Amino acid sequence: MKLRTIALRAMATNTFGIFLRDKLLIVFGALFVCVILLMMTPLLTLRARTTVSNMEGMQTYVLGVVSAIMYMVSGAGSLLAAWAAADAVASEMKSGTILAVMARPVKRWEFLLGKYLGVLMLMACYVIMMFGLSYLLAWMGGQRVLAASWMLLTYPMVRYAIYAAIAMAVATVVHPVLSWVFTLLLGVAAMLVGPGEEPITSAALRWLSTGWYYLLPSTQFLSEDRFLNIKQATLRQTGWAEHFLTLTYGVDYALVVLLLAMWSFHYRSLKRD
Amino acid sequence: MTVPALEFVDVTKTYRRWLGGQQVAALSRVSFSVAEGEVCAFLGPNGAGKTTSISILLGFLYADWGRIRVLGFEPGDVRAKRRIGFVPENFAFYKHLNAEKLLQFHARLAGVAEENAITLIRDLIAKVGLSGYDKLKIGRYSRGMVQRLGIAQSLLGDPELLILDEPTSGLDPSGRKEVRDVILSLKAAGKTIFLSSHLLSEVEQICDQAVIIDRGRVVRAGTMKTLLETGDQVEIVATTLPEELEAELGAWGATVKRSAQNVSIVASGARKREIVERLWLGGSDVLRLNPVKGSLEDLYMKLVGKGDAA
Numbered sequence: 001m002k003l004r005t006i007a008l009r010a011m012a013t014n015t016f017g018i019f020l021r022d023k024l025l026i027v028f029g030a031l032f033v034c035v036i037l038l039m040m041t042p043l044l045t046l047r048a049r050t051t052v053s054n055m056e057g058m059q060t061y062v063l064g065v066v067s068a069i070m071y072m073v074s075g076a077g078s079l080l081a082a083w084a085a086a087d088a089v090a091s092e093m094k095s096g097t098i099l100a101v102m103a104r105p106v107k108r109w110e111f112l113l114g115k116y117l118g119v120l121m122l123m124a125c126y127v128i129m130m131f132g133l134s135y136l137l138a139w140m141g142g143q144r145v146l147a148a149s150w151m152l153l154t155y156p157m158v159r160y161a162i163y164a165a166i167a168m169a170v171a172t173v174v175h176p177v178l179s180w181v182f183t184l185l186l187g188v189a190a191m192l193v194g195p196g197e198e199p200i201t202s203a204a205l206r207w208l209s210t211g212w213y214y215l216l217p218s219t220q221f222l223s224e225d226r227f228l229n230i231k232q233a234t235l236r237q238t239g240w241a242e243h244f245l246t247l248t249y250g251v252d253y254a255l256v257v258l259l260l261a262m263w264s265f266h267y268r269s270l271k272r273d
Numbered sequence: 274m275t276v277p278a279l280e281f282v283d284v285t286k287t288y289r290r291w292l293g294g295q296q297v298a299a300l301s302r303v304s305f306s307v308a309e310g311e312v313c314a315f316l317g318p319n320g321a322g323k324t325t326s327i328s329i330l331l332g333f334l335y336a337d338w339g340r341i342r343v344l345g346f347e348p349g350d351v352r353a354k355r356r357i358g359f360v361p362e363n364f365a366f367y368k369h370l371n372a373e374k375l376l377q378f379h380a381r382l383a384g385v386a387e388e389n390a391i392t393l394i395r396d397l398i399a400k401v402g403l404s405g406y407d408k409l410k411i412g413r414y415s416r417g418m419v420q421r422l423g424i425a426q427s428l429l430g431d432p433e434l435l436i437l438d439e440p441t442s443g444l445d446p447s448g449r450k451e452v453r454d455v456i457l458s459l460k461a462a463g464k465t466i467f468l469s470s471h472l473l474s475e476v477e478q479i480c481d482q483a484v485i486i487d488r489g490r491v492v493r494a495g496t497m498k499t500l501l502e503t504g505d506q507v508e509i510v511a512t513t514l515p516e517e518l519e520a521e522l523g524a525w526g527a528t529v530k531r532s533a534q535n536v537s538i539v540a541s542g543a544r545k546r547e548i549v550e551r552l553w554l555g556g557s558d559v560l561r562l563n564p565v566k567g568s569l570e571d572l573y574m575k576l577v578g579k580g581d582a583a
Contacts, residue, residue: 006384007381007382007384009381010381010382011382014378017367017369018369021368021369095365096363097365097366097367099331099333099359100359100361100364100366100379100423100426101379101382102331102333103331103354103357103358103359103361103436104354104379104383105351105352105382106354107351269328269333269334270333271328272365
């Protein structure tokens with residue numbers, strides 16, 4: 001058991017190390033930071049121009065900018081999770097490094113789990129950065145984040161775990177780019193079938209929509225925005241039972257898809273692509 | 274009865290393309306076995322099915338048919354993999370690591386205790402001649418250095434069975450000699466080695482037996498001695514050849530080759546004494562008398578042809 005843990009940890013940290021040196025991810029990160037910095041500039045300007053007379057209007061505007069940034073950061077996290085997971089195994093196949101690793105006393109599911117944990121390590125860093133950014137933006141906008149920290153960390157993490165599991169599962173059978181696109185389309189489809197403000201009149205359509213809603217990764221359901229926002233007025237008190245059920249749903253979804261990925265990977269031919 | 278280290282019985286593998294595309298028969302009823310402690314060469318031209326066979330042995334690919342056992346276990350069984358060292362063809366590596374870190378990573382996967390790993394890694398790096406380069410990023414290594422590192426990683430965990438797929442590819446002559454010496458030392462230590470290589474002269478020096486495969490079928494398998502046996506023929510090298518003897522040699526089925534310095538006669542061993550005596554009586558000096566041994570290259574070319582055995 002101890003050996004298995006050591007092997008898993010070695011694979012996860014190695015995967016994380018590979019991500020940190022991945023040129024594509026570095027370029028993505030650099031571009032992303034540039035965009036965030038550009039978007040933050042008006043915040044500073046607006047804050048400086050705030051006076052007693054225009055305070056309310058300015059605050060609304062500032063909070064709008066903050067929301068947009070956080071929405072973008074959160075969405076980029078989904079893209080990152082899906083790409084990292086899709087590429088994690090595919091890059092090993094492409095380079096051929098998988099051969100020497102799989103010749104070791106490592107089971108196929110352990111290899112996949114090690115890669116998945118590596119992706120989660122990357123996403124954990126991203127979530128921590130996102131968490132810090134939300135506090136920074138709130139401070140820049142002259143607001144305070146009143147939510148419990150664990151919510152801001154756990155909810156996005158579970159959401160990314162789902163995206164990563166889906167992308168990894170699909171990447172065991174198709175090219176990583178296709179897997180990435182598929183995962184994103186799935187995410188978009190899940191948003192479209194989510195319950196809207198207007199009820200669906202047709203019973204058949206309603207059933208179909210509900211069916212898809214339960215089947216697709218309903219990550220809206222796992223959005224921390226459901227419970228809180230940087231804007232103090234929308235902060236909603238939520239019971240532990242609701243948190244527990246929501247997070248259990250998310251973790252369960254990710255685990256089921258990960259098991260599916262392990263099953264699919266078990267039958268896959270391992271060779272240099 | 275001891276369990277063979279490797280056992281392949283009627284193994285068949287066909288590569289199929291998706292959506293009813295072309296099928297390629299990679300292996301057709303391939304059978305062979307390697308006993309514990311033997312060094313077996315696995316030979317064949319490119320595309321013969323060597324890498325497919327090795328991939329099946331390690332559990333990377335699944336055979337469509339046949340029985341495969343590795344150290345008595347199914348391919349891919351971690352109990353067998355714990356006792357295997359593997360060098361893939363063109364060993365691939367994590368470019369961001371140095372030799373020490375890569376070996377540490379593999380040592381963790383192999384279950385080598387952390388306290389033993391440091392000394393073991395240092396020894397292995399020295400064994401493959403990479404001392405002084407252990408802190409250099411592997412991305413900056415030459416191909417030969419990478420190949421040596423691949424051999425070092427295969428020796429982690431003191432494996433009983435080594436599966437080496439082209440271990441000397443990319444190495445210069447001195448590097449090849451070093452690898453050959455490593456393999457010979459492993460052979461002396463009683464390890465079982467399954468060696469796929471195109472370097473037939475090396476294989477001939479190292480291996481106890483060989484399996485020759487072509488187009489997915491075993492075309493010859495056996496001990497090196499039986500494979501290279503050419504009957505009881507001898508080669509006699511003398512300074513000159515008396516004319517009357519030359520006429521008789523033709524009748525005995527012997528062949529004669531002349532060079533500027535000497536004459537070489539290949540004849541049946543039953544006639545050797547008579548030929549040597551006649552040479553002496555005819556005033557010729559006998560320079561050498563050796564049993565004729567076939568070369569693996571000759572056998573390979575005869576069986577496989579096409580000049581792939583570079």
